[in-house]
Amino acid sequence: xxNQRVVxxxxxxxxxxxxxxxxxxxxxxxxxxxxxxxxxxxxxxxxGINSCNDQTRQLGDNEFKHFDDTVYGGDFLNHQPPVKEMxxxxxxxxxxxxxxxxxxxxxxxxxxxxxxxxxxLYKRTAFAGATTGQQLLYALDEQVRRRESEGKVxxxxxxxxxxxxxxxxxxxxxxxxxxxxxxEMRSFPADAVVVATGGCGLVYGRSTMSVFCxxxxxxxxxxxxxxxxxxxxIQVHPTAxxxxxxxxxxxxxxxxxxxxxxxxxxxxxxxxxxxxPAADRYYFLEERYPEYGNLVPRxxxxxxxxxxCVNEGxxxxxxxxxxxxxxxxxxxxxxxxxxxxxxxxxxxxxGVDPRIEPMRIFPAVHYSMGGLWADYVRTAAGGLEPGAxxxxxxxxxxxxxIGECDYHYxxxxxxxxxxxxxxxxxxxxxxxxxxxYIENQSEGHADLASSEIDSxxxxxQDRHDSLLKGDSSSDENPYLIHQELGDVMTxxxxxxxxxxxxxxxxxxxxxxxxxxxxxxxxxxxxWSNQNVLFSKSLQDMFPIAKCILQGALQRDECRGxxxxxxxxxxxxxxxxxxxxxxxxxxWLDEFDKNNEKFLKSTIAEYDNxxxxxxxxYEAVDTSLxxxxxxxxxxxxxxxxxxVFKERAEAKKAGAAPAASA
Amino acid sequence: xxxxxxxAKRPEFINxxxxxxxxxxxxxxxxxxxxxxxPELNVITVLQRxxxxxxxxxGNKSFPVCWDCGCLEExxxxxxxxxxxxxRQSCSALVDRLMEDNxxxxxxxxxxxxPVIRDLMVDRSRLFRGLKRVKAWVPVDSYYDMGRGERxxxxxxxxxxxxxxxxxxxxxxxxxxxxxxxxxxQKPGESDEAFDARKNDAFDKAxxxxxxxxxxxxxxxxxxxxxxxxxxLDALTAPGGIQACGNAQNCVAVCPKEIPLTTSIARAGRATxxxxxxxxxxx
Numbered sequence: 001x002x003n004q005r006v007v008x009x010x011x012x013x014x015x016x017x018x019x020x021x022x023x024x025x026x027x028x029x030x031x032x033x034x035x036x037x038x039x040x041x042x043x044x045x046x047x048g049i050n051s052c053n054d055q056t057r058q059l060g061d062n063e064f065k066h067f068d069d070t071v072y073g074g075d076f077l078n079h080q081p082p083v084k085e086m087x088x089x090x091x092x093x094x095x096x097x098x099x100x101x102x103x104x105x106x107x108x109x110x111x112x113x114x115x116x117x118x119x120x121l122y123k124r125t126a127f128a129g130a131t132t133g134q135q136l137l138y139a140l141d142e143q144v145r146r147r148e149s150e151g152k153v154x155x156x157x158x159x160x161x162x163x164x165x166x167x168x169x170x171x172x173x174x175x176x177x178x179x180x181x182x183x184e185m186r187s188f189p190a191d192a193v194v195v196a197t198g199g200c201g202l203v204y205g206r207s208t209m210s211v212f213c214x215x216x217x218x219x220x221x222x223x224x225x226x227x228x229x230x231x232x233x234i235q236v237h238p239t240a241x242x243x244x245x246x247x248x249x250x251x252x253x254x255x256x257x258x259x260x261x262x263x264x265x266x267x268x269x270x271x272x273x274x275x276x277p278a279a280d281r282y283y284f285l286e287e288r289y290p291e292y293g294n295l296v297p298r299x300x301x302x303x304x305x306x307x308x309c310v311n312e313g314x315x316x317x318x319x320x321x322x323x324x325x326x327x328x329x330x331x332x333x334x335x336x337x338x339x340x341x342x343x344x345x346x347x348x349x350x351g352v353d354p355r356i357e358p359m360r361i362f363p364a365v366h367y368s369m370g371g372l373w374a375d376y377v378r379t380a381a382g383g384l385e386p387g388a389x390x391x392x393x394x395x396x397x398x399x400x401x402i403g404e405c406d407y408h409y410x411x412x413x414x415x416x417x418x419x420x421x422x423x424x425x426x427x428x429x430x431x432x433x434x435x436x437y438i439e440n441q442s443e444g445h446a447d448l449a450s451s452e453i454d455s456x457x458x459x460x461q462d463r464h465d466s467l468l469k470g471d472s473s474s475d476e477n478p479y480l481i482h483q484e485l486g487d488v489m490t491x492x493x494x495x496x497x498x499x500x501x502x503x504x505x506x507x508x509x510x511x512x513x514x515x516x517x518x519x520x521x522x523x524x525x526x527w528s529n530q531n532v533l534f535s536k537s538l539q540d541m542f543p544i545a546k547c548i549l550q551g552a553l554q555r556d557e558c559r560g561x562x563x564x565x566x567x568x569x570x571x572x573x574x575x576x577x578x579x580x581x582x583x584x585x586x587w588l589d590e591f592d593k594n595n596e597k598f599l600k601s602t603i604a605e606y607d608n609x610x611x612x613x614x615x616x617y618e619a620v621d622t623s624l625x626x627x628x629x630x631x632x633x634x635x636x637x638x639x640x641x642x643v644f645k646e647r648a649e650a651k652k653a654g655a656a657p658a659a660s661a
Numbered sequence: 662x663x664x665x666x667x668x669a670k671r672p673e674f675i676n677x678x679x680x681x682x683x684x685x686x687x688x689x690x691x692x693x694x695x696x697x698x699x700p701e702l703n704v705i706t707v708l709q710r711x712x713x714x715x716x717x718x719x720g721n722k723s724f725p726v727c728w729d730c731g732c733l734e735e736x737x738x739x740x741x742x743x744x745x746x747x748x749r750q751s752c753s754a755l756v757d758r759l760m761e762d763n764x765x766x767x768x769x770x771x772x773x774x775x776p777v778i779r780d781l782m783v784d785r786s787r788l789f790r791g792l793k794r795v796k797a798w799v800p801v802d803s804y805y806d807m808g809r810g811e812r813x814x815x816x817x818x819x820x821x822x823x824x825x826x827x828x829x830x831x832x833x834x835x836x837x838x839x840x841x842x843x844x845x846x847q848k849p850g851e852s853d854e855a856f857d858a859r860k861n862d863a864f865d866k867a868x869x870x871x872x873x874x875x876x877x878x879x880x881x882x883x884x885x886x887x888x889x890x891x892x893x894l895d896a897l898t899a900p901g902g903i904q905a906c907g908n909a910q911n912c913v914a915v916c917p918k919e920i921p922l923t924t925s926i927a928r929a930g931r932a933t934x935x936x937x938x939x940x941x942x943x944x
Contacts, residue, residue, distance in 0.1 A: 022787040035729075036739075037738045038737075038828070038829055039731045039738060039828075041731070041732065041827070043732055043737050044736060044737075095806065095807075098809050098810035101883050102884055103825050106817075110814045111812065128822060145797070146798045146800070148793075176801065208738065210731045211733065243701070243733075244703075245706040245709060245752075246752075249734070349703075349755070522722060522724055525724070527779060531724070
């Protein structure tokens with residue numbers, strides 16, 4: 001088939017990696033993005049990108065350990081074959097980024113420097129100052145610009161993806177998008193479509209995400225029949241700078257480079273932080289987690305900071321909740337070299353120099369581990385089959401999902417510096433899969449019936465027109481509804497989740513959804529109408545918000561970022577060794593029972609009639625590493641671990657598990 | 662918690678004067694908005710409040726102001742505009758600080774060197790065209806696994822990294838006296854492709870801008886990027902290249918990332934001179 005064409009929606013790291021790889025493989029690409037791709041949200045990623053490397057290898061690290069850290073950090077909700085493949089590719093991805101000119105920080109001898117990130121004991125993270133995401137994105141943006149000048153890529157920037165074009169068999173044959181300037185609605189027929197549209201932080205009102213991370217593109221696919229998985233797993237980053245328009249990220253690299261989190265032991269101690277002596281400071285992460293210290297996985301750091309402020313009343317500020325993140329013990333020159341970018345952000349937005357005074361930070365919604373369900377083909381060795389057409393295809397034939405908007409790799413909690421990796425990896429890896437898929441099709445983009453194109457465009461045009469016409473009986477303001485949605489979601493579905501609150505939130509969100517469907521626009525014009533574009537994305541936030549809430553409500557357990565105190569497994573209390581062992585046995589019995597019930601992907605399908613998601617559960621492929629309890633900081637962890645190992649060995653030896661004896 | 666003068670008296674309301682324009686070729690007009698004062702506002706929040714309010718200072722219903730924004734933490738470059746006469750990102754323009762200089766009102770205008778699309782939103786495609794002109798990329802053979810790149814000394818990374826932080830925001834060209842606005846209109850019957858080609862042609866003859874010169878120097882200093890050094894220097898010696906720079910040095914003064922643009926321009930000046938002489942001898 002000559003002249004194959006793929007539409008890529010989204011120009012962040014995943015979308016750009018996909019575009020350049022497809023172009024290299026000879027495919028023509030239409031790249032659709034609602035912002036100039038160089039301004040995509042990937043620019044906000046700060047800390048770095050992980051892979052095992054020459055140095056860590058000599059300390060005992062390897063790809064398998066990176067894989068293990070990722071699934072352990074993700075509380076085993078990640079399907080293991082894709083993670084294994086990603087970890088295997090990681091060193092190659094960094095080599096390629098190095099060749100593309102990413103200015104990674106260097107050691108004195110000229111090697112790529114590495115730092116340590118959360119959830120691992122190895123220094124795996126390559127970085128370019130504290131703006132690694134920006135630097136990686138620019139390298140890919142440059143390659144796509146190069147392909148664009150060669151004529152292999154057409155960019156459609158300031159175009160908003162509206163919906164899919166599907167033929168009578170349901171296969172995805174292209175997209176409809178709208179020019180955000182002229183408001184023209186247009187079809188983009190394609191042999192395959194890739195969505196790489198990132199996360200959904202705007203569902204929470206304020207988050208660390210960019211303003212266009214509404215999740216509406218994924219939602220439009222979801223409403224067209226694509227499955228959405230693990231929606232309830234939303235990462236709340238432990239350290240952000242609170243602001244009235246945005247919660248600005250303060251990278252984990254601040255802790256990776258030695259930053260220490262503390263609060264004064266005395267509530268609301270009025271002394272300046274510099275005048276508080278060490279004895280009066282509570283370095284609560286270091287005290288509670290001696291092994292990982294300030295670099296425990298994100299979900300744990302977030303809960304501890306939340307706990308210290310909410311339950312222990314030790315917030316630094318009495319008006320607003322925050323703790324200190326302290327870098328003042330590190331030399332200014334080192335800080336500038338390794339963390340310059342993020343320290344500037346703090347200084348610019350807070351007016352305080354973090355080199356002299358500890359920063360004040362608090363957790364914020366940051367990343368969506370869940371996303372569009374996507375398939376993969378496993379090899380006998382446990383990795384992914386290169387070039388298999390099903391890799392990363394959604395349940396809609398011909399529609400692929402990659403990057404943050406798919407649900408793979410990060411399970412119930414993402415490790416720092418793994419997201420840039422998963423985005424670039426999926427973009428590169430799926431190239432040959434998409435090509436193979438296209439080659440197996442008898443009909444391509446040029447063969448699509450014009451009636452099918454027209455009806456898809458008309459559907460979107462009708463939606464647009466009816467919004468402009470408005471509902472004369474209502475004066476709902478989309479911006480105010482968005483604020484309300486953000487408030488409800490932030491209260492009910494972030495760090496701590498309770499079933500009564502989730503139920504209330506579902507009701508409120510249902511009502512808000514109905515109100516959002518009747519918004520009245522102050523701008524009904526036909527030129528650069530941001531009002532109508534925002535209203536559409538607002539309406540499309542609700543299906544995702546409902547997945548998050550319903551998924552959280554039905555999941556009665558604690559797993560990674562999803563924390564329900566009511567279902568938390570307790571620490572061991574017994575002092576007597578025999579009794580303690582018995583408790584550990586029981587603890588592990590409960591652990592197994594819980595996994596049987598909840599170690600499952602949540603799968604949502606949208607019912608357009610009732611405007612509600614329907615949930616079902618799917619087994620997780622844990623065939624490579626047996627799920628084990630995450631015991632960070634738990635009292636009795638040692639004995640539980642010991643019993644767990646004994647049982648695992650007994651199982652291996654074919655003997656009956658000890659507990660059933 | 663912002664460390665500005667906590668005791669300064671703050672007004673109840675903030676006056677925001679916005680230069681609006683309904684579309685390309687339309688007459689601009691000023692509109693005044695009044696929003697309640699809150700501490701720690703930035704210009705983004707001000708514009709969000711205006712959108713939620715839906716009316717101007719006289720209580721007349723008004724369209725939300727059209728503007729571009731993205732990351733809100735000054736790394737994407739989207740929200741650039743002219744605020745109280747100075748080009749900058751609106752996310753990092755903090756109202757408390759702006760009011761120390763001008764307590765009466767905030768004045769928001771679109772950048773003047775780009776065609777206005779609507780209100781504060783402008784068409785900056787010429788910036789990206791400039792990057793194509795100087796081939797601002799590393800011409801790798803392929804995206805297959807070919808092992809690592811060349812080892813680089815820290816000194817080189819420290820020279821390149823600042824240049825690589827350019828977010829194509831447009832501040833430098835807004836401040837540059839040699840970079841003048843190019844605004845073309847699509848002719849009746851002209852296809853989008855033909856219009857784009859005509860626009861690119863006009864862009865390619867005009868001054869490429871400090872940001873693009875600096876990117877050319879960045880890639881000429883990369884072990885593989887160097888392969889296109891000659892082509893980049895050809896572009897910079899062509900009309901609209903380095904010789905169009907009038908050395909006003911405004912660019913470096915307004916760059917939000919403090920990129921040493923004039924150092925790049927000086928390096929480009931030396932490199933193009935050598936390049937021209939070399940070419941003359943090779944004739």
